Amino acid sequence: MDLANPDLYTTEDRFAMWRGYTETDAKVWSEPGLSPGGFWSVFSHKDVGTVLSPKAPFTSEYGMMIGFDKEHPDSSGGRMLVVSDGEWHTALKRLVGPFLSRLRAPELQSVLEREVKEIAERMRSARVTDVAREVGPRLPAAIVCEVIGVPIGDRENLIELTNHAFGGEESSFDKMTPAEAHSEILFYFHELVAERQEKPGDDLVSALLADGRLSVDDVVINCDNVLIGGNETTRHSITGVFHIMARFPELLDELRDDPDRLDAAVEEAVRWTSPAMHVLRVAQEDVLLGEQLVRAGEPVVAWLSAANRDERVFADPGHFRTDRRPNRHLGFGTGPHHCLGAALARIELRSLLSRLASDVRSVSLEGDPAWMRSNLIQGYSSLAVSMDWR
């Protein structure tokens, strides 16, 4: 079976496939196919934790997703945060981390409240909303603009470009493909870097430039890392919140009656939606995973979404429960590359959950969810819902 085949992930049959693999701690080899060279896969919570642990002899520098090609490694390897290791990775984390930390939450709260309010107003005036297109991408794009330091005047355009590049397909950009929209964003980052070279501010771009060790291209690719990391994943957890509310209708009352459950609901939303489906590492030496020998240079794919439904760690994993304590989900990964934007993702989800709990009586699905055809992102291409407002 070629586990790179994106068609495997367009239906909920994937959960049964993963269950079969997690139950037996399976190590599966996918022959060269859609991914040149083939790759190992691990699925269980234990195996994923082993591969990603700080001491494991694996590297991210060749790339961290399926498609890895030994002959053509990721050109950002060793320069972009998520595909760097060692001292450079630590240096980048120290530079970028403070801009994504919990300390920024109070500053970002007002941006979030404004966005969540606007979303609620727009949804109130429409009978049916495709939240995958019209809501999911909006909050993360606004937050990322704030973090990177996009000037207010450019923000609306960049939010819409980001929305178009990562799934929203804005009608105002109907002559542009999503890939072209992404190139447009990179072009914009180059301009922003030139502006900040002239006139530094207290934003991420200025901090990366001030450090002195990053070239202009390095600054741009690391802004792109934050942009992609912040948008591609979070938008599906946000969309998934509406799916969860429709599937588990008691949750709205539960959160309204007991707001102390909000933090647990946020963690469970990340586990249940698990938008980062896999991460990839390459073995730096021969290594035994259980009884399976993985040779130096071979890639191993850790299926985070499968591990997050491992029945040995999460009882009744398909169920959304706010009483999982502890909730040791791997939605944000683990080890040295643990998501740097986790705090931001959490405050985005918390704002939305809190608003829905106070304003909404029920959420109904208007048709089945359409899942993305992707082996990387577990996400929605469309999720139409209607709401009963209080």
Ligand code: HEM
């Ligand atoms: C890394 C998931 C939100 C920025 C990661 C990784 C995962 C992940 C699994 C680890 C990658 C690896 O091990 O190779 C998620 C999920 C999110 C989310 C599920 C939302 C629900 C965000 C946000 C931002 C962000 C909001 C920034 C605004 C990053 C960055 C890294 C990262 C910069 C690289 C960290 C490193 O390599 O040290 N994320 N992420 N993420 N994420 Fe997130």
